[in-house]
Amino acid sequence: MKLYNSIGPNPRMVRMFMAEKGFDVPKVDVDLRGGENRREPYLKVNPAGQSPALELDDGSVLAEITAICEYVDEIKKDTPSLIGNTPEERANTRMWTRRIDLNVVEPAANGFRFAEGLKMFENRVHCIPQAADDLKATAREKLVWLDGLMGSKPFIAGNKLTMADILLFAFLDFMGQVGQPLDPACKNLTAWFGRMKARPSAAA
Numbered sequence: 001m002k003l004y005n006s007i008g009p010n011p012r013m014v015r016m017f018m019a020e021k022g023f024d025v026p027k028v029d030v031d032l033r034g035g036e037n038r039r040e041p042y043l044k045v046n047p048a049g050q051s052p053a054l055e056l057d058d059g060s061v062l063a064e065i066t067a068i069c070e071y072v073d074e075i076k077k078d079t080p081s082l083i084g085n086t087p088e089e090r091a092n093t094r095m096w097t098r099r100i101d102l103n104v105v106e107p108a109a110n111g112f113r114f115a116e117g118l119k120m121f122e123n124r125v126h127c128i129p130q131a132a133d134d135l136k137a138t139a140r141e142k143l144v145w146l147d148g149l150m151g152s153k154p155f156i157a158g159n160k161l162t163m164a165d166i167l168l169f170a171f172l173d174f175m176g177q178v179g180q181p182l183d184p185a186c187k188n189l190t191a192w193f194g195r196m197k198a199r200p201s202a203a204a
Contacts (some may be wrong), residue, residue: 001025004042006032006051009109010065012204014052015171017163019201021076025054038124038157049124066097069163082163096157096164103145105171108139112178136180147186155192169196 003018005011005027018024030037030051038049044052046063054062054071062068071082084090113121115132156164167170171194172182184190196202 001057002055004030004045004051004053004055006037007031008032008051009170009174010050012174013065013167014054014068015204016166016170016201017082018072019165019204020082020161021072022078023076023079024070031184033038033120035124065167066163069166071172073163078184080160082161082166084162092157092166093162096162097167100146100164100168100171101155103142104139104168105149107135107142108171108175108180111136111139111180112175114177139180140174143182143186143189147189150188150192152188154195164190165196166201169193169202173197175204 003011003014005015006029006047016066032051036042037051039045042050045055045061048063050063052063052065052068052076054063054068062071062122070083080090082093084093110128111132113125114127116133120127121127142143142151146156153159155161156168166179176182182193
């Protein structure tokens with residue numbers, strides 16, 4: 001088994017999830033800046049041309065970060081589940097992961113791709129520069145919404161660390177480096193972010 005790894009928040013989320021689970025596999029670094037992920041032979045690994053990808057022992061490949069994380073969670077049963085132990089817990093984690101993905105991650109990431117990252121992405125994906133500011137504003141508005149919903153909970157989905165926390169942390173940390181910092185007025189999320197950053201897995 002091996003993980004095709006690179007820069008960026010998507011591989012970071014998977015590495016952090018694996019670290020929390022105590023799951024380690026060899027890593028193959030893919031040069032994202034140089035476009036290695038958009039040409040052969042990498043396209044044989046992941047035809048979507050994205051990183052990360054997890055190659056299993058039988059040669060099959062899993063892509064998409066939540067799918068990889070759910071697979072790792074299921075096969076590494078000697079550590080606490082980061083998805084949930086009951087149907088209700090798993091549904092709750094997936095609900096929050098979906099909300100974060102659609103409402104924060106996607107608009108923030110596209111806001112970056114269409115603005116600061118335009119030179120890197122303009123020949124790789126369909127870019128809409130005029131939409132960048134509105135997309136960033138959408139992500140900021142949803143973070144305010146999420147901050148209000150979080151209240152005093154220690155984690156996004158409740159009392160336990162889940163995949164939803166790891167997804168949001170990886171992207172918020174990245175966003176802070178590319179001109180989309182978390183508004184300190186979001187006090188609940190700011191405190192949560194500090195706790196997440198202090199976890200040993202944040203260094204993965």
